[in-house]
Amino acid sequence: MTINKRSAYAFAISFVAAVGGFLFGFDLAVMGAANLFLRDQFQLSDAQFGFTTASATLGCIVGPFMGAWLCDAVGRNRTMIVACGLLGVNAIMTAIAPDIITFNVFRIVGGVGVGLCSIASPMYIAEVAPPRMRGGLGLMYQLAIVVGSIAAPLIAAPLAEYLPDTISWRWMFASEMAAVVPFAVLLFFIPPSPRWLAEKGRFEEAAAVLRRVDGPEYARLEMDEIRRALSEESGTLADLFQPGLRRALLIGLLLAFFNNWTGWSVIGGYVPMLLEMSGLQDRSSAILQYAVTYGFMGLTTFLCCLLADRVGRRPLWMFASSLMAVVTLLAGAVFFFKLGGPVVLVVILLCTVPHGLALGGLPWLMMSEIFPTRIRAKAVALTTTFLWITIYSGAQLFPLLTGYSEKLLGSPGGAFWVFTVICLAAVWFGWKMLPETRRQTLEQIGESWKR
Helix, strand or coil: CCHHHHHHHHHHHHHHHHHHHHHHHHHHHHHHHHHHHHHHHHCCCHHHHHHHHHHHHHHHHHHHHHHHHHHHHCCHHHHHHHHHHHHHHHHHHHHCCCCHHHHHHHHHHHHHHHHHHHHHHHHHHHHHCCCCCHHHHHHHHHHHHHHHHHHHHHHHHHHHHHCCHHHHHHHHHHCCHHHHHHHHHHHCCCCCCHHHHHHCCCHHHHHHHHHHHHCHHHHHHHHHHHHHHHHCCCCCHHHHHCHHHHHHHHHHHHHHHHHHHCCHHHHHHHHHHHHHHCCCCCHHHHHHHHHHHHHHHHHHHHHHHHHCCCCCHHHHHHHHHHHHHHHHHHHHHHHHCCCCCHHHHHHHHHHHHHHHHHHCHHHHHHHHHCCCHHHHHHHHHHHHHHHHHHHHHHHHHHHHHHHHHHHHHCCCHHHHHHHHHHHHHHHHHHHHCCCCCCCCCHHHHHHHCCC
16 A cells, blocks of 8 residues: 555545534534524524524534533544534424524524534544644644535625525525535444544454554554553543643643634624624625635645645644734725725634634534543543633634724724734734644654643
């Protein structure tokens, strides 16, 4: 077997796992396309509008807790299969929901599925990828989120154009089934994570997976490290509060926070609303421009996949955080001075660049890299749960922030300046705290906290 074939196998199984990111992106982005129709049909107040937009993230908060147990009990790949079932129920039931309460309940059910994917998919990729490829393959999960976020408005725009407002949003949610079914089928063809197999004492099976991933010599060296690391780990939550891993946990929590409160993750769900506020009244055009913003971010995310294993995680993070501080400062000025038309789309596009380069993908990658094997599922569950809490808080608070800014400044610009301050904090975090994990094995990273 040649190196190219081995790389292709690692890529193929990581690609399948990354489809969980596609469903994540599609499920949340379709709400950004549909929420204006929901607001009108159900006559939602600002608070109700914020809750409906953010309701799925309540399930996403629950999902990682359930996922930590499932990932350890039945494996990362089977946890993704459970997630598919929940997402399928979500797609069907939100499409036929007779009232906003039913709609929100099943959005929460779907959110649990997204939450399961958000812990199982990146963890699986990190555990199967060779160190030389782990950055690029791990960031494929973020790229899949972006592709899903592009697909949702591209499907939603013609539905908004040609179907009545009262039913177009229903078909938007039903369309998710087109991705759920193939993902569920593909998951039956990928092997269990070699780290999970080793944790269960199934060392020969773990070695067989590693041989297929990168050859017999790689498998031998990795298995030696995995066996040694497992013998030194208890796998209890108490491990996370020991001096070294306590710092790792803090870094994971801060990565989760900055992933969302540096700007784009909050803004992204409200792009059509922001475009309407800038004077664009055609909703199908607003939804298409929503797709354009994610398409632009897809290009920068692909660039991140290429750079993460070449220039490293820390340089990318610090550059992107600095750039986002400048961009959100400019975006706030555009809204403050009431500059409408194409300039609004331009500043929103600019917000996607630093998010795609680092702030969006690196947290998902590094939260799955920095913890030892036995504690990884529990630790990633904690950091991912916190990440979803920050997503929920952003989606819930952004309409209130823009409303308060309107009252105080006469424009939503002040909300963007809040992000500017947070981005400056992210620069400091990258400079002082963020470790460099490029080209290290997961066991080497775990061992580093003891030093």
